[in-house]
Amino acid sequence: MKLTSINELNALKTQNRVLLENRRLTHPVTTKDALGMPRNVLVCGGPGCHSSGSPKIAELLEEELNRRGLSEQVKVFQPGCFGFCEKGPMIEIHPDNTTYCEVSAPDVAVIVEEHLIQGNQVERLLFMEPSTKKRFAADLPFYQGQLRIALRNVGYIAPENILEYIAADGYQALASVLLNKNSLEVIDTIKKSGLRGRGGGGFPTGLKWELTRKSEAKQRYIICNADEGDPGAFMDRSILEGDPHSVLEGMLIAGSAIGASHGFIYVRAEYPAAIRRLQIAIGQARDYGLLGKGILGSDFCFDIELKYGAGAFVCGEETSLMHSIEGARGEPSVKPPFPAEKGLWGKPTCVNNVETLANVPPIILKGADWFASIGTEKSKGTKVFALAGKVQNVGLVEVPMGTTLRQIIFNMGGGIKRHKTFKAAQTGGPSGGCIPSKYLDTPIDYESLAAIGSMMGSGGLIVMDESDCMVNIAKFFLEFSVDESCGRCTACRVGTKRLHEILTKITEGKGTLDDLDKLEKLGKIIKDTSLCGLGQTAPNPILSTIKYFRDEYLAHILDKTCPAGVCKSLLKYHITENCIGCTLCAKKCPANCITGTAKERHVIDEERCLNCGACMEQCRVTGAIIHH
């Protein structure tokens, strides 16, 4: 059915309102009261829960409901990511608003019997706050302090059904733009809202639109950058999988504002589920006349094409990305000219990130002032972070700009795993830096993160504890940059390789103080002379770790030890009094440097030890062999 006017869109919205009626009631009812009501069971379909078996849970639920004759009254859905990946697979039951964590196959029958038939919450599946042992059925501590704008529909609507998106005010922002606003007003709204690029750079979105609009040309393009390449980041993926229409709507609005009739979504080939959801969403939008000619009865024509990446991190850089769309090697080119003047096939092009575009419809609907009232002075709105690493609650969080790292890591994240001590938080992926504990109370925004040597990046937030070696972490990121450097400019191609070699030398205990100076000097040269963002930011992980964790570098260089006990070549193995004299380690030692008689404590000759760790691997007695 093609929608030919805004009235038809509104009629469709009213008609389908019932789809969402039972979800997120402002006054949830009790589980007993909900017994007679139509109910929704939402099974998280995010990447984490999917991997831990949520599709199977949804299938079993449907079977069980069928068997108990409840399939009419209780509907099962698989929306996008709930965010709380640590406790997956998760399910939510509405209207009584109950969340169950770590649901396994045998729990399904229990939930149906106890909760859905008897009306009693299954206590043991509710989230338990580890310190207080308190159980939560709703408003889990993980969600307190979060504000969902970009993720507003993720985990709430069924992403493969455009009607649910329309029922949740979907395409209303587009309608209001086409009906009431000219393109300059739209650009003005986005400028006033203070929205900045969420892909990492933080360039003001409205200004980017304005510059593209001002360039003289018959054809202009809008590109959605969905090449989320930071290792440890999955924010954009969750939006694409959980709410693909919000990205399409954002692109339509951007397209109308800059005067483009054609848009591209450049998405990673590594995200097959996101690709499938986008294909479905684009197909549905075309069927409803929301893409194509004369959208909603206006004279606006716009279509979107999907383009696939092929595994090159540098293609997240906008000029590389455009070369890749053109079918070439994804190498960057010199700016200026900027894409806004000469971009894809030489035409003015605006490249926006997934999360940026998902923010556009709510800004249009609720107004620039509303958006600008959230956040800090220069960074408005919210930011989605993929919180991972050594934190209790791994997951996706969306918080207002200005929230502190401490709030994210210790309140939402529940603190550090296994009662260890926080050492650093890494933001911005291979382009970012490591932030030490003294900056935990820094309010997060673009400027404050840059000031402490890191960057906002696309939103990866990796937490590290005392058992992580910062030199090794820097080496890990450099390995990534060496791998992903496209080879176009010498500073990045050769420079990152040299940095990596020096770091390897240090982790092997062969480093000198001179190497430390070399790292800093070379790092600065690479930053200054690289062609694109990849090279310009590649030394950040080294420079920030040298700045904040110099002692660790010095321990590797001067004392030849790795304080965190990670760098293998620097470990000293030692047999303790726990040894029962089983002789296994002595038999396996390739250097024959372990001596001792059976049933007595053995000894390692540290002079001859190769630090290979074979003895420790073989040892069956806890604590008998330690490294220090």
Add this chain to the structure above:
Amino acid sequence: MCDNASIKDPYRQLDEYIDTLPYKKENLIGILHQAQELFGYLPDKLQWHIAQKLDIPSAKVYGVVSFYSFFTMKPRGKHVINVCMGTACFVRGAEKLQAELEKQLGIKTGQTTEDNLFSLDSLRCIGACGLAPVMMIDGKVYGRLHEPEEIRQILEKYRLEAMPEA
């Protein structure tokens, strides 16, 4: 009954796909995705074929194939094991997992076992950070892998499946 007519020549299938595209040279990456889907990998001969079909230098095709890590010029094993080397998995022991797999399979990352059953590779983040460290075998994700024994059992399952039925 044999139905040889319906077994399509993959070259012809690829040509038919290319013919449906509204524009071709600009779609090189999409075409290579399709070709790798059909053939499993992109040998020289296939790159030549694509170059001729699109009327572009084969050096350009090779340049693109070698640039993107998703494309492979070597045949892969029956099952592709990918160890996630995202930061979250890294800090939770992905290196150990990778070393253990290399040990159990007797190959290095990037290689294929002699019986062509497994290829071992790494990739950057599959978004299952809550389950770190993880590996993916042909799209199926296995998480929280800390014990060598667990890994052995998973590999054994694939080996058993591949055994001809007695």
